[in-house]
Structure formats: C-alpha cells, structure tokens
Amino acid sequence: MSTSNDDGTPPRPGFPPAAGAPSERGDERTGEGAGATRPVGEPETTRSVGEPGPVRPAGEHEPTRPVGGSEPSRPVSDAETTAGVEPPERPAWGAPPPPPPGGGDAGGSGGCGGWAGWGTPGEPLPDQPGDPGKKKVAGGLVAGALAAALVAGGIGGGIGYWAANDQNSDGSTPISAPENNQKIENPPGSVAAIANKALQSVVTIEARGSGGSGGTGTGFVYDRQGHILTNNHVVASAAQGGQLTATFSNGKTYDAKVVGRAQGYDVAVIKLEKAGDVKLTPLRLGDSDKVDVGDQTIAIGAPFGLSGTVTTGIISAKNRPVASSDETGSKNSYMNALQTDASINPGNSGGPLLDSAGNVIGVNSAIQTGGGGENPFGGQQGGSVGLGFAIPINQAKYVAGELIKTGEPVYAVIGVSVDNSYQGSGAKVSDEGADAVTPGGPADEAGVKPGDVITKIDDTVIDSGPTLIGQLWTHKPGEKVKLTWKSDGKTKTATVTLDARKGDS
Known part of the structure; x- marks a missing residue:
C-alpha cells in the first residue's frame, strides 16, 4: 500500500x-x-x-x-x-449467471464444469429437419418458420412470422425476446x-x-x-x-x-x-x-x-x-x-x-x-x-x-509514551523523558515503568506500538482492561481503568 x-x-x-x-x-x-x-x-x-x-x-x-x-x-x-x-x-445471494453459449456439459470438452445446472434452463431448440444445403430456398424458409413456431409455443406466432420474413442472407435465424417481456425483478x-x-x-x-x-x-x-x-x-x-x-x-x-x-x-x-x-x-x-x-x-x-x-x-x-x-x-x-x-x-x-x-x-x-x-x-x-x-x-x-x-473526540489511554524504534515484539514504553509514564495514570498505578514492554491487552497480543494504540482505541474511557507487560525479565499483569484524553492536540 x-x-x-x-x-x-x-x-x-x-x-x-x-x-x-x-x-x-x-x-x-x-x-x-x-x-x-x-x-x-x-x-x-x-x-x-x-x-x-x-x-x-x-x-x-x-x-x-x-x-x-x-x-x-x-x-x-x-x-x-x-x-x-x-x-x-438476511438473504442468499442472487443466482449465478447462466453458462456461456455452447458450454453445458459437466466438465466435458468445451464445457464449463457444472454451469449447466445454474439458473433456469431454457427449452432446447428442435432439430432442424434435413440438410438446409440440399433444400430449395422455399423449403428452407418453411422449415425455419416451423422450427421458430415450435420454439415460440406459448408465446405466439410473431416469432415464426419474423423468422420466415426476416431471415439473414447467411441462413442464420436468431430469436429475439418478445417485445412484451417484463424486467426481471431483483429479489x-x-x-x-x-x-x-x-x-x-x-x-x-x-x-x-x-x-x-x-x-x-x-x-x-x-x-x-x-x-x-x-x-x-x-x-x-x-x-x-x-x-x-x-x-x-x-x-x-x-x-x-x-x-x-x-x-x-x-x-x-x-x-x-x-x-x-x-x-x-x-x-x-x-x-x-x-x-x-x-x-x-x-x-x-x-x-x-x-x-x-x-x-x-x-x-x-x-x-x-x-x-x-x-x-x-x-x-x-x-x-x-x-x-x-x-x-x-x-x-x-x-x-x-x-x-x-x-x-x-x-x-x-x-x-x-x-x-x-x-x-x-x-x-x-x-x-x-x-x-x-x-x-x-x-x-x-x-x-x-x-x-x-x-465537536471533539475522546480517546481511551493508559498514560504511556511508546518507543517506536524498538525492534522486538511488543510495545516498549519509552525509557527516557519525564512523560514516558504519566504520573498517577493507569499504567503508573499498575506499576509499569519506563523501558517495560507491553505484550497484551486482555487476550489480544500486542506486537508493536501502533497495535497497542489501535487496540486501546477500540475501548471507551472508564472501561477496564487486563494489561500484561514484561519488566526486568518478569511477566506482570494488572487490571487498569482506562483514562480519557479529549481532542487531537
């Protein structure tokens, strides 16, 4: 990023x-x-x-x-x-799209591995009688119109009429949706x-x-x-x-x-x-x-x-x-x-x-x-x-x-400054400066000292200073959290009540 x-x-x-x-x-x-x-x-x-x-x-x-x-x-x-x-x-997501043209067998050559079962299957087109190449032109038109009429079935004869009178010069007879089709409503x-x-x-x-x-x-x-x-x-x-x-x-x-x-x-x-x-x-x-x-x-x-x-x-x-x-x-x-x-x-x-x-x-x-x-x-x-x-x-x-x-934010704090140059696991409290641990703050009252390393807030592992801050800010001032830290090689724990800091200054 x-x-x-x-x-x-x-x-x-x-x-x-x-x-x-x-x-x-x-x-x-x-x-x-x-x-x-x-x-x-x-x-x-x-x-x-x-x-x-x-x-x-x-x-x-x-x-x-x-x-x-x-x-x-x-x-x-x-x-x-x-x-x-x-x-x-809380619904199920919409049905997946239908298979692409030509694909339909479950995993066969040119198929799409099971797509044939998605969505609502359409009616199969009837076989075209005979070989169009061996028919007279009029016979081809009749056969095309008949096939279209069979497919149209309950729709009406409009499509058959279109197929007989609007056939492309190459013999292709695509079938359009009926003009009175309604928009599919999203569930x-x-x-x-x-x-x-x-x-x-x-x-x-x-x-x-x-x-x-x-x-x-x-x-x-x-x-x-x-x-x-x-x-x-x-x-x-x-x-x-x-x-x-x-x-x-x-x-x-x-x-x-x-x-x-x-x-x-x-x-x-x-x-x-x-x-x-x-x-x-x-x-x-x-x-x-x-x-x-x-x-x-x-x-x-x-x-x-x-x-x-x-x-x-x-x-x-x-x-x-x-x-x-x-x-x-x-x-x-x-x-x-x-x-x-x-x-x-x-x-x-x-x-x-x-x-x-x-x-x-x-x-x-x-x-x-x-x-x-x-x-x-x-x-x-x-x-x-x-x-x-x-x-x-x-x-x-x-x-x-x-x-x-x-008009201003309120943040939950424990009253420490963090040393971001620390390369180890955890959030190291700064070991220099008078403000490393705020006197009378939650961390100070728990016994945290400059140079200590905070390793957990409740059951959440703290691996860095930013992680410590982000985890504290998921809480509100006045809430209690369990603080775990290492001091002089020993692991210590204490329950502290979070303090408040107002504003961004």
Whole structure:
C-alpha cells in the first residue's frame, strides 16, 4: 500500500515511522510518531497522493495506503426500519449467471464444469429437419418458420412470422425476446436490491482548501438531521476555511460544514446546509462485533471520482491493526480494521461497507496496493489488490456521537509514551523523558515503568506500538482492561481503568 511517508528513511521491520515525524518515539496519548498509510479518499486531481509511505497491518512490512433539527441526532440501528424502508431478511445471494453459449456439459470438452445446472434452463431448440444445403430456398424458409413456431409455443406466432420474413442472407435465424417481456425483478437481499436502496443515502464529497487543494471522497447519511459520516482525511483539506459539497445519486448538490473531526480515529461528521428539500434516509447501522470472516460485503463509493460505484467481496480478516496518516503526513490514525477483498480505491474513503442484509458494518478507510504503477486517471497511484480496510461501525458510531455532541473526540489511554524504534515484539514504553509514564495514570498505578514492554491487552497480543494504540482505541474511557507487560525479565499483569484524553492536540 502506498503511503504518505516517503521521506527516504528506511522503515524498521514491522512498522515504519510516519512522515513528518523525525522522532522515533510514539505517544499513545497524542497518536503521533507511528507509521502511517495514505488516505484513499480522493482521486487527487489537484494534489499528488501517490507517494509511498508506511502502513502496517499486524506485523507486516509492506507499505499501505488509506482509501471518505431540534431533535437529537440518532442513527438507525439494525433493529429499526427507516421511513419507507423495510429491513430485508438476511438473504442468499442472487443466482449465478447462466453458462456461456455452447458450454453445458459437466466438465466435458468445451464445457464449463457444472454451469449447466445454474439458473433456469431454457427449452432446447428442435432439430432442424434435413440438410438446409440440399433444400430449395422455399423449403428452407418453411422449415425455419416451423422450427421458430415450435420454439415460440406459448408465446405466439410473431416469432415464426419474423423468422420466415426476416431471415439473414447467411441462413442464420436468431430469436429475439418478445417485445412484451417484463424486467426481471431483483429479489430482496440481492446485491442489486441492496445497492439500489443504499445508493440514495450515499454522497460524493468534494473538499477544497482555501488554496484550492483537495479531492474527492465518499460519505453516507447518518441521521435525519442531515449529518453525514465520513473519514477525517476526506474533509481535512477543507476544515480550515475551505469548501465542502455533498452530491447525492440524483445529482443534487448541497454545501456542507464540518461538525467535528477525530484525526486519531480517522472519522469526521459533516452536516448538509439548506437541504430542506431532500428526504434523508439514513443507512441502518449493523453490529461489527458480530461480523464473521467469510461474511459477504458490499462497498459503495466514488473510486477515482466515479460516483455510485458498487463492488462486492467478503470479510477477509478481523481486528487487523492499521495505521494511516492525513494528507499532510504529520498526524497518524489507528484502527483495528475489518479487512475485505471488495474492490476499494482512492475516492472510496468514507463510504459504507455493507453486509448481506444492507446494514453498515464499516467505514471504508484504507487500502494496500501493489505500489507505484501508473493509473489510467493520471498520476502515480496504485489501485485495489483486494486488501481494503474499514473502521468497524461500532467504533465509528461511538466517535460520531461524541463529535455531534461536543465537536471533539475522546480517546481511551493508559498514560504511556511508546518507543517506536524498538525492534522486538511488543510495545516498549519509552525509557527516557519525564512523560514516558504519566504520573498517577493507569499504567503508573499498575506499576509499569519506563523501558517495560507491553505484550497484551486482555487476550489480544500486542506486537508493536501502533497495535497497542489501535487496540486501546477500540475501548471507551472508564472501561477496564487486563494489561500484561514484561519488566526486568518478569511477566506482570494488572487490571487498569482506562483514562480519557479529549481532542487531537
């Protein structure tokens, strides 16, 4: 995956340092100093986004790149039904396509190994009587008309008439569908049915800074009050005096303003302005804790600016530690991501990742690419190689709620600074500086000392500083976790209550 941290500094095995952060220390209280991936929220027609930089899903060493009223705000949960939208049953996917022409025997020569059983089989064409080459022209026309009439059967005689009077000069008589055929209705729960319903609630976001820089990302309707959920890196360029617009699938465009941003979580909430004429249908939010590896997924977004693009895949992995950076490369974001092989590209950022019932289970945020190839839209920017990462919706929902209420994020911390130059397994607490362990903080009260190595949070193995931060940020302040660490060659454990850090400063 390309990153924004291409400063020429060789990355350490596991996770390289972020761009713009010369220090080798990372701080789980500030989120600075750890390796980072590139946001994928824009096709980047106005700025270069193809520079490689580091992202590290769980111990891997390859570069990655991130992929956008008066009543209280309330998102629609999986158990609810939005106005006029009935929640579909968790369905089976639609039937596979029929076999290609000529293929039908199960594994025989020229066959397709069992495709003959897919879909609804058509009626076989009757044998053509005799050899057309030995018949008179009139006889050939009669035979062709007879065959067409037999096939048409219950349809009527129109096709037979066409075959007798419109036969091609080469003797070919293709059969067209009857003119009164009806459109095939997509069954509830099919990809088409889910996509058609969800597309009306997905927007393409254009962000422009005061200097004209910016790009394109995606967002989706979070509630009926006009809040749109997206990624921080999608709107960051417009946060300070810039311009934001959101365009729906029907082509209507509305100005928007930033309600709040959480750089550490890579989550942002914007709100539509003067949008009284639009009927907002929030997407239903699912439960990302109940997602299983192998579950089917649907991603919707605007890859390379192509709005309304729908792709499908599965959940490839859960709890994948991923770090990314904003467009400046100076601030890092961390997530315990859902990994999917649904095609996600620059511009998909902030868009919804749906399950097979149409519920949002994640916010698409990052990708890992094969690196550096020329893309057809201009610039050096790689595309999807089947490794996409989404912020679990349970975490995004918590962050969005805080941003709507207060305008700023809240992070769970234990009160340590992390040494990102450490090459071993685990997250090493910095062994220098007065702030290595915050006096009176959770880690200090548990007995953690500078130079100790944290190896577990509850039952989750911690293999690096970014993994520690990402795992802590899946929790809320005030929750209790079991901390395991090594100190002076001994393994120690303690239950600590997580402290809170407000804001991104």
